[in-house]
Amino acid sequence: MFKGLLLSCLLIGGFCCSCSKKNNPAANPAPPAKVFYNYNTFVMGSDLSxxxxxxxxxxVYKDSGxxxxPFVIFKNHGNNTVRVRLWHNPDWMKALNGGKMYSDLYDVEKTIQRAKAAGMAVNLDIHYSDTWADPDHxxxxxxxxxLSLSVLKDSVYNYTMAVLNYLKTKNLVPEMIQVGNETNSGMLWPVGKTSGSDFTAFCTLLKSGIKAVRDFSTTSTIKPQIILHVAQLQNAAFWCSKVITNGGVTDFDIIGLSHYSKWGTINAMADITANIKSLKTTYGKKVMLVETGYAFTTAGADSYNNLIDASSMVAGYPITQEGQLAYMKELTQAVINGGGSGVMYWEPAWITSSLKISLGYRQQLGKYVLIRFWWQYFTGNRLYDLGV
Structure with missing residues (x-):
């Protein structure tokens, strides 16, 4: 069923009725109407890079066979934001893909065009690297x-501005910009790598990228919200104190978090809510999960190793389709309860195919694909904290 792909439609539980109930409208109330939220109300997004x-x-992507x-499939099921990563010059991909690069500016242009054509907002995730940027890379x-720090910060500014100006010529300005990806220990190593409590060079680079977005916004109808990104909730308080309180990086809009139970030490839903509430209250910024996910199977579908296995399971949420759906519904509610502004699922459309990936990042994603669009369960009375 999953070979070649399938993103199945949400199963909105059917019910059996007796003949008498079928003829009695009061005994057969209509299912609640689907509510589709604007990204400014609550981001229900996916990384489709x-x-x-x-x-x-x-x-191949299918909906009910x-x-x-796939962009239309996601939009039709309530997705309102597409996240897309940008690498500076991923020249290493040419040898794997017949001379073609992906996640460069022109591939990103295509993704943004498809997202906007389907009626969704965009979060542009600038890695400031030629390859994957994360806490270890x-x-x-x-x-x-x-380059020295003084020159490198100008490079960050000029590059960020050039990217946005190019997208503006195509009428593809993103609604959100991530200045860096999972920057737990800084970015642009070795110059921007943090050392213990010293975040000075890193904050200088962040400020340069932020200034480029703000300067660009003065001439743009769309004024992108700026996201700063740290991986895992247990790291967020320390990181924010060094970047915001000590580093003086305050001119941004959203604290972006990666939350994966496999690498997280804060996994109870009540604790997730408490941490999000604390970050929002302490720093006066929106808080958003810009990366998350949960598996529905540990079975393999190709020759690659599985990234997610049974040890990744959170108590109470089995690695099944039902467990995945329950986890994502309750995680989203936990974010809402904490006053958070959104949830983005990482790469739910990354399926087994013949594409080639290096650097150990290719894992069997069949088990990680979002099979059910959990956000469709959030009808008006569920998003009570948002007042909608």
């Missing part, structure tokens, strides 16, 4: 190697 590449390599554009782009 791999879709172009997957489709180029034979991936019908082949459809923040490699400086090859073109910037050896």
């Amino acid at each position: 791999y879709v172009n590449e997957v489709q180029d390599y034979g991936g 019908v082949v459809k554009d 923040q490699s400086i782009p090859a073109a910037w190697a050896g």
